[in-house]
Amino acid sequence: MALDLSTTYLGLKLSSPLMPGASPLVDNLDHVKALQDAGASAIVLRSLFEEQIDREMKAEYAHLKRHEDVFAEAAGFFPESDEYALGPQEYLEHIRKVKEACQLPVIASLNGTQIGGWVEYANLIQQAGADALELNLYYLATDAAVSGEEVESDVVEIVRTVKAGVKIPVAVKLSPFFSALGHLAKEVEGIGADGLVLFNRFYQPDIDLDALEVLPKLDLSTPEELRLRLRWLAILFGQVKLPLACSGGVHSSGDVAKAILAGANTVQVVSALLKHGPAHLRTLRIGLEQWMQEKEYESVSQMRGALSLQNCPDPSAFERANYLKVLQLWKS
Ligand SMILES: Cc1cc2nc3c(=O)[nH]c(=O)nc-3n(C[C@H](O)[C@H](O)[C@H](O)COP(=O)(O)O)c2cc1C
Numbered sequence: 001m002a003l004d005l006s007t008t009y010l011g012l013k014l015s016s017p018l019m020p021g022a023s024p025l026v027d028n029l030d031h032v033k034a035l036q037d038a039g040a041s042a043i044v045l046r047s048l049f050e051e052q053i054d055r056e057m058k059a060e061y062a063h064l065k066r067h068e069d070v071f072a073e074a075a076g077f078f079p080e081s082d083e084y085a086l087g088p089q090e091y092l093e094h095i096r097k098v099k100e101a102c103q104l105p106v107i108a109s110l111n112g113t114q115i116g117g118w119v120e121y122a123n124l125i126q127q128a129g130a131d132a133l134e135l136n137l138y139y140l141a142t143d144a145a146v147s148g149e150e151v152e153s154d155v156v157e158i159v160r161t162v163k164a165g166v167k168i169p170v171a172v173k174l175s176p177f178f179s180a181l182g183h184l185a186k187e188v189e190g191i192g193a194d195g196l197v198l199f200n201r202f203y204q205p206d207i208d209l210d211a212l213e214v215l216p217k218l219d220l221s222t223p224e225e226l227r228l229r230l231r232w233l234a235i236l237f238g239q240v241k242l243p244l245a246c247s248g249g250v251h252s253s254g255d256v257a258k259a260i261l262a263g264a265n266t267v268q269v270v271s272a273l274l275k276h277g278p279a280h281l282r283t284l285r286i287g288l289e290q291w292m293q294e295k296e297y298e299s300v301s302q303m304r305g306a307l308s309l310q311n312c313p314d315p316s317a318f319e320r321a322n323y324l325k326v327l328q329l330w331k332s
Contacts, residue, residue: 017256026046037278042131048109110136113139133171138200159192176200195265234308244266246262
């Protein structure tokens, strides 16, 4: 039986749901080619950060001494400009190089939290040839004076501003930490976003007990992290028409199948590719095909959302009832 793995995402017709997620993996053009050979359906680039762009813009206006001082103080907490792998101009150049190196759609990524000059980079990214843009709005509301409503309205305003500046499709990469994620997803859809990426992964700091310092820490993900994504993919499928990308905790072909059954159009993989190399994407694809054959699925679109909240034989499995049931299941 010929299997149809094709899917649509951000208005792009893709050969399969599998692609690398935003990461340094595709800084290297050999990796881009290897990912294409392994069956990637698109390439997602690492992010260009608001802080990097601000730094460059402020350097251009260095004569504004007052701003420079304020910025210098704040900038001490952020990486130095030469610690970023790609500066803003290099990033645009990298988009062109990746486009030349492969025949796949290229999804660039902008990462920021407040409307500012950086959003103009969306247009430069479009001009550099990106086929779509992923907007990562990684924000931690540490100021107790800022309400959830304000945080959500900032998200919506950034998306609106970016959308107004570009013609290419824009996906929004969200964090799971909103009190009413479904409502926010609807709002983002209402102002014209073209897709959602679930989810951003927060890197929790650790404490060094000897040095008495707070340390930034990056661990690769584990498959357990997929479950939070499965729940929200399943809840949002059917409630929003936006295509959904799963990002987080996909390590095996079984994980890929689960994400699609929950409602994902595409599945982004980072930690597993950093660990096993670009060829792992082929292993995931082959495993998915075997599973589909065993279960007699003919296409990804037939699978998609089959176990979502609206289609699941027991919707309570995704809701509060699941919480009650799970707690009762514990046996010491
Ligand atoms: C080393 C590394 C760098 C990353 N850089 C970015 C980035 O620049 N922009 C972004 O949106 N996500 C970035 N991510 C997050 C991934 O895109 C992804 O959302 C996260 O790792 C969860 O997927 P995984 O479980 O497949 O790793 C990065 C992840 C890792 C491990």
